[in-house]
Amino acid sequence: MSSTLDELAKERQAVARAISALRLTPVMFELGARPHPPQELYRAYLAQSDIFIGLYWQRYGWIGPGMDVSGLQDELGLARGMPRLLYVKSPAPDREPRLDELIEGLMEEAADSFRVFRTSTELGRLVRDDLATLLSEQFTVARPHLGTAPPAVAQPSRTVAATAPPPPTPVTPAPPDARSAPAPVALDPPAPQPPSGLGATTDPKALPAPGPRALPADTTTLVGRESAIDEVAGLLGSRGVRLVTLTGPGGIGKTRLALAVGERLRGGFDAGTAFVALADVNRPEAALAGICRAIGVGPGFSPLEILADRLGDGRWLLILDNLEQVLDLGPFLDELLARCPGVAILSTSRRVLRLRAEWEYPVPALALPEDPADASMDELAASPAVALFVDRARAVRHDFVLTGDNAAAVVEICRRLEGLPLAIELAAARTRLREPGVVLERLAGSLDALGAGPADLPDRQRTLRTTVEWSVSMLDEAERSLLDALAVFAGGWTVEAAAAVAGLDEDRALELTEALHQHSLVHLDRTEFGARSRMLETVREFVAERLADRPDGAEIHRRHAEHYRRLAEQAEESLRGAGQRAAGNRLQCDAGNLVAAMRWYLVNDPEPVPHLLSGLWLFWTLWDHVDEVRPGIEQLLPSTAALDLQSRVELLWTAAVLADYVGDEAAAVRAYRQLEPLRDRVQDPRLRALSYVAMAWTAPLVGGDGDGDGVLREALASLEQLRGLEEPFWTALMLTAAATVERTLGRCDDAVRHLDEACELARLIDNAWLAAWARRELSTHAIARHRLGDARALLHEGMTLSLRVHDMRSVTLCLGGFARLAYAEGDHERAALLAGAACALRQRSGIQLWSMQRSARTEGLDELRAALGDDRFDRAYAAGGRLSKREAVAAADADADA
Numbered sequence: 001m002s003s004t005l006d007e008l009a010k011e012r013q014a015v016a017r018a019i020s021a022l023r024l025t026p027v028m029f030e031l032g033a034r035p036h037p038p039q040e041l042y043r044a045y046l047a048q049s050d051i052f053i054g055l056y057w058q059r060y061g062w063i064g065p066g067m068d069v070s071g072l073q074d075e076l077g078l079a080r081g082m083p084r085l086l087y088v089k090s091p092a093p094d095r096e097p098r099l100d101e102l103i104e105g106l107m108e109e110a111a112d113s114f115r116v117f118r119t120s121t122e123l124g125r126l127v128r129d130d131l132a133t134l135l136s137e138q139f140t141v142a143r144p145h146l147g148t149a150p151p152a153v154a155q156p157s158r159t160v161a162a163t164a165p166p167p168p169t170p171v172t173p174a175p176p177d178a179r180s181a182p183a184p185v186a187l188d189p190p191a192p193q194p195p196s197g198l199g200a201t202t203d204p205k206a207l208p209a210p211g212p213r214a215l216p217a218d219t220t221t222l223v224g225r226e227s228a229i230d231e232v233a234g235l236l237g238s239r240g241v242r243l244v245t246l247t248g249p250g251g252i253g254k255t256r257l258a259l260a261v262g263e264r265l266r267g268g269f270d271a272g273t274a275f276v277a278l279a280d281v282n283r284p285e286a287a288l289a290g291i292c293r294a295i296g297v298g299p300g301f302s303p304l305e306i307l308a309d310r311l312g313d314g315r316w317l318l319i320l321d322n323l324e325q326v327l328d329l330g331p332f333l334d335e336l337l338a339r340c341p342g343v344a345i346l347s348t349s350r351r352v353l354r355l356r357a358e359w360e361y362p363v364p365a366l367a368l369p370e371d372p373a374d375a376s377m378d379e380l381a382a383s384p385a386v387a388l389f390v391d392r393a394r395a396v397r398h399d400f401v402l403t404g405d406n407a408a409a410v411v412e413i414c415r416r417l418e419g420l421p422l423a424i425e426l427a428a429a430r431t432r433l434r435e436p437g438v439v440l441e442r443l444a445g446s447l448d449a450l451g452a453g454p455a456d457l458p459d460r461q462r463t464l465r466t467t468v469e470w471s472v473s474m475l476d477e478a479e480r481s482l483l484d485a486l487a488v489f490a491g492g493w494t495v496e497a498a499a500a501v502a503g504l505d506e507d508r509a510l511e512l513t514e515a516l517h518q519h520s521l522v523h524l525d526r527t528e529f530g531a532r533s534r535m536l537e538t539v540r541e542f543v544a545e546r547l548a549d550r551p552d553g554a555e556i557h558r559r560h561a562e563h564y565r566r567l568a569e570q571a572e573e574s575l576r577g578a579g580q581r582a583a584g585n586r587l588q589c590d591a592g593n594l595v596a597a598m599r600w601y602l603v604n605d606p607e608p609v610p611h612l613l614s615g616l617w618l619f620w621t622l623w624d625h626v627d628e629v630r631p632g633i634e635q636l637l638p639s640t641a642a643l644d645l646q647s648r649v650e651l652l653w654t655a656a657v658l659a660d661y662v663g664d665e666a667a668a669v670r671a672y673r674q675l676e677p678l679r680d681r682v683q684d685p686r687l688r689a690l691s692y693v694a695m696a697w698t699a700p701l702v703g704g705d706g707d708g709d710g711v712l713r714e715a716l717a718s719l720e721q722l723r724g725l726e727e728p729f730w731t732a733l734m735l736t737a738a739a740t741v742e743r744t745l746g747r748c749d750d751a752v753r754h755l756d757e758a759c760e761l762a763r764l765i766d767n768a769w770l771a772a773w774a775r776r777e778l779s780t781h782a783i784a785r786h787r788l789g790d791a792r793a794l795l796h797e798g799m800t801l802s803l804r805v806h807d808m809r810s811v812t813l814c815l816g817g818f819a820r821l822a823y824a825e826g827d828h829e830r831a832a833l834l835a836g837a838a839c840a841l842r843q844r845s846g847i848q849l850w851s852m853q854r855s856a857r858t859e860g861l862d863e864l865r866a867a868l869g870d871d872r873f874d875r876a877y878a879a880g881g882r883l884s885k886r887e888a889v890a891a892a893d894a895d896a897d898a
Contacts, residue, residue: 001028002042002075003055004062011055011089014124017215019053022131023293039064042075051134052079053127057089060099073102085113085130087123215262215275215319222260223391224366224384225253232261232361236317236344237268241359242337245323246348248363249520249536250471251422254348255321257363261346262319271314271342279322284329291318304332311340323349324474324519330355350471350520362523365419365536369411372844374885380407385414388421392428400431409436416443418536468542471521480546482512483521487544488560490592492525492534497593500563501556529586557600564590564597565608572615576729580618581766581805587619594619595628602632609636610643610650614690617654618729621661622769627846633658640674649675649682649691656694665701672698689721693730696737712741732761732770739777752781772798772810776817783824791821799892808845811885812838818892820860828867829876830891835861836880837888 001015012028019026027045029038046052054076061072069077076084088103106114113130117123222229235244246254262273274294281287288303295318297310323329330353337343337357347353352360369375369383380386381402389410393400402410413436417423430439472480485502486493493501499509513533516522522533535543547553567590574583587594594616601609613620613633620629633655640648656671672695679691696714715738722731735758742751755774762770775798782791795817802810815838822831841847865873883891 001026001053001055002072002079004057004059004072005029007057007059008055008089010120011057011123014120015053015055015127018124018128019131020215021128022135024131025296038062038071039067039074042071043078046075046078049079050082051131052076052082052084054079054084054086055089055123056086056099056103058092058095058099060096060102070098072099076102076106083113083134085115085127085134087115087117087126089123090116090118215259215266215273222253222256223388225257225260228257228363229260229264232257232346233264235359235361236261236265236346242344243333243353243355243357244344244346244359244361245352246346246361246363247350247352247520249350249420249539250468251420252363252365252520253421254363256421258319258321258346258348262317265317269315269317269344271311271316273317273319275319275321277321278325281326284326284332287320287326287329288332291320294318304336307336308339311336311343313340313342315342316340316344318343318345320345320347323347323353324351327351327353329353350474351518362520366414366421366424368415368419372408372411376884376887377402377404377407380411383411383414385419385424386410388424389414389428392425393431396429396432406436409440413440413443416440416537420536468539471519471539472543472546475516475519475521479512479515479519482509483516483543484547484550485556486516486522486533486535487540487547488556488596489535489540490596492532492589493593494530494532497563498533501560503559527589529589532589558604560593561597561600561604564593565601565612568594568597568612568616571619575616575618576727578728578765580729584619584623587616588623591623591625591628595625598629598632602635606636606639607647610647610654613654614650614687617657622767624846626658626661630658630662645678645681646684646687649678649687652678653687653691653694656698660698660701668698669701672702685721686725686727689718689725689727690730692718692721693734696734708741708745712738712745715741728761728765729767729770732758732765732767732774735761736770736774736777739774743777743780748781748784752778755781766805768801768805768807769810769813772802772807772813776813779817780820783821788821788824791817791824795821795892799889803889808841808885809847811889812842812847815841815888815892816860819864823860823864823867828864829872832864832868832873832876833880833883834888834892835864836877837883837891838880839877840881840883841885841888 001012001019003012005012016026016028027049029042029045052075054072056072061070063070067074086106115126115130117126232244232246235241246258248254259275262275266273272295274291276287276290276294278287278290281290285303288307292303292306292310295307295310295316297306320333327349333345333353334355334357337345352358366384366388369380369386372380381390386402390400390402413427414424417427427439427443430442434442472483475483482498482502482504486498488501489497495506495510495513498504498513499506502509504512513522517524517533521539522535525532525534547556550556568587571583571587574580575587598609598612601607601612609632613629620626633651636651637655640651643651652671652675656668656675659665659668659671675691675694679688679695682688682691692714696711696718699711699714715734719731719734719738722734735754739751739754739758742748742754755778758774759771759778762774775794779791779794779798782788782794795814798810798817799814802814815834819831819834819838822828822834868876880888880891
């Protein structure tokens with residue numbers, strides 16, 4: 001490689017990395033810095049080089065004693081007998097005249113590959129591509145030896161260059177005036193490669209000690225891995241930690257993270273840092289030979305001995321990439337670590353080596369963004385997953401920006417792809433021709449819609465499908481069988497569930513699951529309810545195709561549905577009582593599995609579905625799964641008459657409450673009409689009481705807003721049915737509903753008494769929504785009595801409870817209460833702002849007010865509009881609609897502190 005040293009140092013490093021990435025050896029002047037005349041040194045190097053690379057910018061270079069031309073031009077002339085790849089940097093406003101003449105002469109000759117570049121990154125890419133093209137033509141050039149250097153050993157055709165024979169003097173820095181540049185660091189030059197076909201030398205000590213290859217250059221930015229780089233670098237810097245394995249599925253970014261850590265730690269390993277790609281290696285001997293090549297020695301007949309001798313006591317970092325291909329290498333690495341106390345190893349693998357010295361670092365997916373309803377645009381853009389998407393989208397479409405119009409689609413793409421970097425990069429590449437919303441729609445159909453990635457990715461990672469197939473191919477038969485069966489799960493599973501579904505005993509299921517963990521095809525999550533396994537959706541989609549082709553696939557789906565039906569039945573009583581939050585959180589872990597089970601029964605055996613729907617109704621609603629179960633209710637409703645009485649009432653009860661919940665008044669009234677003549681025929685007292693609840697809840701839609709007495713009668717009748725049944729949730733719900741109606745009818749004392757009882761029941765079952773609603777109603781009574789301080793305290797309590805359990809429905813109720821308080825205090829614009837925020841947050845989250853709450857809200861907004869006037873109300877209300885949850889809560893807190 002020829003160039004001036006001072007002005008093109010960064011470019012020289014980029015070219016060196018590009019050469020090393022092709023497993024070739026860069027020959028650079030600074031690698032042979034010894035007390036020999038510079039002209040003699042570069043001529044000796046040229047004598048053994050196969051390819052000449054020249055870099056030119058503005059300086060013509062140093063002219064030595066007795067020379068008419070610079071060393072730069074002399075090297076170019078001496079290299080005429082070999083392929084020359086020439087690169088000129090632009091712009092060059094201060095280019096020296098003699099260099100201008102040299103470049104003009106080269107352009108006139110047009111005999112060499114001649115390219116213009118602007119950045120070191122672009123140069124590295126050009127050199128790598130040009131070298132690959134050149135080598136693919138398998139050229140061989142015979143040339144005379146130049147200068148006074150002794151004859152070189154014949155080189156194999158794959159080698160770019162070899163260094164000159166070392167002078168017999170100790171390694172020392174070159175003189176400062178060697179080339180109008182600071183003295184280069186003295187490094188041992190790489191050893192000559194053995195002749196093709198003759199094997200490696202058997203005496204490594206007879207050869208000079210070479211330097212390791214440069215780490216491969218990454219042509220794209222590493223996004224969202226700052227903390228991981230810090231953690232892994234810190235781990236390798238810890239006392240006694242010498243072997244760290246980065247584990248994770250294909251496409252998670254193990255290699256990029258390892259290279260970044262290597263760059264971070266380069267200064268701490270003064271002997272060298274070497275990168276070894278093992279993706280195409282499946283024998284320990286071949287892997288050891290690859291390590292030898294990476295540190296610049298021939299493997300010989302005993303590569304482990306040669307490695308131990310070369311590495312010695314030096315501080316080395318070996319980066320071994322794709323080690324899962326050759327796990328039998330483990331004992332050799334163990335011995336190498338024992339013999340070479342200064343060596344540390346950073347490996348990437350889908351499986352651990354299981355050595356005592358090994359520390360595993362599971363590489364996590366990129367952190368996912370918050371819900372767009374809760375976060376600002378800046379917060380979304382700072383999310384690692386979104387930042388990666390935007391970065392890669394700009395690579396194919398320079399004007400791509402994250403906006404209010406596309407942010408929701410980008411966030412959902414990142415969530416659907418679970419933060420898997422490879423998948424996000426493939427999706428972002430699709431924005432070249434499609435908007436993110438269209439990419440999201442296509443992604444919903446199949447992950448194959450992402451297509452192939454960049455050509456410089458390994459073949460096994462060009463698409464998600466090949467990445468997964470690569471991993472699955474490494475499993476044995478029993479492991480593949482369990483993996484196929486696990487595709488039936490949606491969102492995760494326990495060992496007990498895996499055993500039940502796969503038809504295995506728990507010990508065998510645990511053993512095979514552990515093996516799949518080691519292959520990084522399933523992942524372990526530790527929850528408050530114990531250990532759970534999960535599969536990335538990008539893996540599950542492809543494995544599910546294998547399950548669909550199995551003859552026992554239908555039986556596996558049946559066992560899955562039965563297991564989660566039993567789980568649902570066991571949770572019903574706890575959901576209605578003091579254990580509600582714990583039971584709901586436990587079910588939330590298996591929400592996807594419960595929905596999948598219900599859908600299986602809808603298709604194969606609908607009889608249990610009405611009870612699944614009604615028995616888990618509190619879970620479906622309070623944990624926000626209504627949209628997932630609503631299609632099942634609508635599918636069954638036309639066949640209501642064919643069901644037995646119990647199932648018919650369960651289905652109609654669920655349909656009535658669901659329709660009111662989502663604001664479908666016509667559907668609620670239809671269910672009410674069908675349920676009314678059946679409720680007193682039901683023998684089960686709990687189901688009869690719940691039927692009365694549904695009738696009371698829907699009564700405002702049937703009797704009209706003016707029939708407050710009729711609605712109250714229904715509410716009190718349902719309370720009568722609930723008394724004595726140990727149903728704290730439903731009792732608290734109807735107490736609050738009755739109090740809401742009583743307030744509108746002027747029965748304030750009854751309303752407060754009912755609300756106090758509801759607050760106590762909500763506290764017992766730790767239900768934030770009921771607690772917030774009851775406090776909201778009590779605050780309204782306090783405002784009516786001009787006790788504004790009491791109202792503020794009640795609302796603050798309700799908001800604190802709501803935020804603690806992340807309940808958006810309760811948050812919006814409290815915001816509405818703060819709006820009413822601001823109105824009472826005379827701050828009408830703040831009232832409109834908070835009312836607009838509450839409404840917008842409900843809309844963005846898909847939350848509907850229940851019928852008993854809607855009329856009061858409408859009445860309050862009408863009062864606000866009248867107080868402010870249309871223009872001022874619309875501006876303040878719209879401004880509230882633009883607030884995130886965090887901003888809206890802050891606005892309410894500011895109001896509370898006023």
